[in-house]
Amino acid sequence: MEMDPWGSELVDYSKLFSEFGMQRMDEGGVEKAVQILNRSRLFRRGIIFAHRDFGKFIGDWENGKPIVAMSGIKPTGEFHLGSKLTADELIFMQKSFGAKIFYSVADLEAYADNGQALSESNKNAVLNVADLLALGLDPKNAHVYRQSEKKEVLRLANLFARKTTMATLKAIYGERGIAIYLSVLNQAGDILLPQLPEFGGPKSVVVPVGADQDPHIRFTRDIAQKFEEEFGFKVPCATFHKFFRSLNGETKMSKRDQMNVMTLSDDEGMLKKKIANALTGGRATAEEQKKLGGEISKCVIYELMLFHFYEDDSELKKMHEDCTGGKILCGECKKMRLEAISRWLKAHQEKKKKNITKAESMLTDD
Numbered sequence: 001m002e003m004d005p006w007g008s009e010l011v012d013y014s015k016l017f018s019e020f021g022m023q024r025m026d027e028g029g030v031e032k033a034v035q036i037l038n039r040s041r042l043f044r045r046g047i048i049f050a051h052r053d054f055g056k057f058i059g060d061w062e063n064g065k066p067i068v069a070m071s072g073i074k075p076t077g078e079f080h081l082g083s084k085l086t087a088d089e090l091i092f093m094q095k096s097f098g099a100k101i102f103y104s105v106a107d108l109e110a111y112a113d114n115g116q117a118l119s120e121s122n123k124n125a126v127l128n129v130a131d132l133l134a135l136g137l138d139p140k141n142a143h144v145y146r147q148s149e150k151k152e153v154l155r156l157a158n159l160f161a162r163k164t165t166m167a168t169l170k171a172i173y174g175e176r177g178i179a180i181y182l183s184v185l186n187q188a189g190d191i192l193l194p195q196l197p198e199f200g201g202p203k204s205v206v207v208p209v210g211a212d213q214d215p216h217i218r219f220t221r222d223i224a225q226k227f228e229e230e231f232g233f234k235v236p237c238a239t240f241h242k243f244f245r246s247l248n249g250e251t252k253m254s255k256r257d258q259m260n261v262m263t264l265s266d267d268e269g270m271l272k273k274k275i276a277n278a279l280t281g282g283r284a285t286a287e288e289q290k291k292l293g294g295e296i297s298k299c300v301i302y303e304l305m306l307f308h309f310y311e312d313d314s315e316l317k318k319m320h321e322d323c324t325g326g327k328i329l330c331g332e333c334k335k336m337r338l339e340a341i342s343r344w345l346k347a348h349q350e351k352k353k354k355n356i357t358k359a360e361s362m363l364t365d366d
């Protein structure tokens with residue numbers, strides 16, 4: 001099985017443990033923090049389902065050592081539900097474990113992968129960071145920056161190139177252009193940046209990612225080991241979430257497919273259209289659905305509520321029971337969920353507006 005961090009194929013999660021050596025959430029020392037982790041719907045509902053060495057991060061937290069959670073975004077558009085998933089996890093790590101957040105706006109990757117000008121990335125960066133703040137990021141314990149302007153990241157990428165061969169890059173990522181390989185080195189720079197002396201030196205860093213991003217994690221862990229003597233790097237750890245499907249259920253959610261992505265800036269009309277077209281697990285006829293219940297495992301509407309919009313487990317349980325018990329049909333169900341999502345989006349968009357100035361200053365101050 002191959003994983004493509006830039007692709008949109010669905011991943012067979014069961015093979016990740018046997019073929020790629022990921023650890024389950026009830027092993028490797030993570031189980032000690034289960035009560036705290038389960039405060040997050042993402043851990044509680046098994047959406048974050050695997051890790052690499054996350055137990056070491058938990059151990060350092062228990063011992064009062066400094067810890068960091070880091071991630072980033074390719075600023076090619078508005079925040080969508082996939083970007084929100086990672087942001088929710090970062091914010092949970094900040095609130096529940098006191099982790100400092102590092103967040104890279106990967107404008108160089110947007111240039112390499114999408115050919116997007118840095119000026120365009122600058123505009124999106126402000127909106128993306130405002131989303132992050134509106135979702136609950138505490139700016140006082142966060143370091144947000146643009147990749148192209150972070151000289152330490154660029155310096156690290158150059159140094160890492162010294163111990164990286166084309167054969168390694170090809171083995172992990174396949175045949176790619178130089179720009180993409182450079183992006184990989186920059187990402188390794190982003191992940192290891194918090195451990196530089198100017199940021200307090202070596203420490204545990206967790207990187208929350210979708211399962212398909214594991215090639216970046218494996219590459220960076222390898223680099224950390226190769227440069228351990230020079231920088232004292234600790235090998236970074238990672239948590240892996242299931243990725244969020246596109247609204248038609250066919251691929252992972254991606255900005256490249258505008259009608260099947262739900263962004264945090266969608267207005268009511270757009271949201272209505274997208275929910276109307278989203279994949280459900282509805283049966284062929286109303287009679288059949290009343291008799292057999294809906295096929296909820298196929299339903300993207302259910303996933304929207306499971307991953308994002310029902311915080312309360314009892315609401316989710318009721319939705320599940322009503323669907324599988326044939327007590328509700330998809331039309332009525334969609335109407336109810338549309339109302340809940342629309343309320344959430346409106347409140348979020350209000351908060352985001354109030355955070356634009358703060359986002360600008362965070363990106364300029366860096």
Ligand code: SF4
Nearest residue numbers: 281294299323330333
């Ligand atoms: Fe999905 Fe609701 Fe239809 Fe069940 S009733 S398949 S949850 S839309």
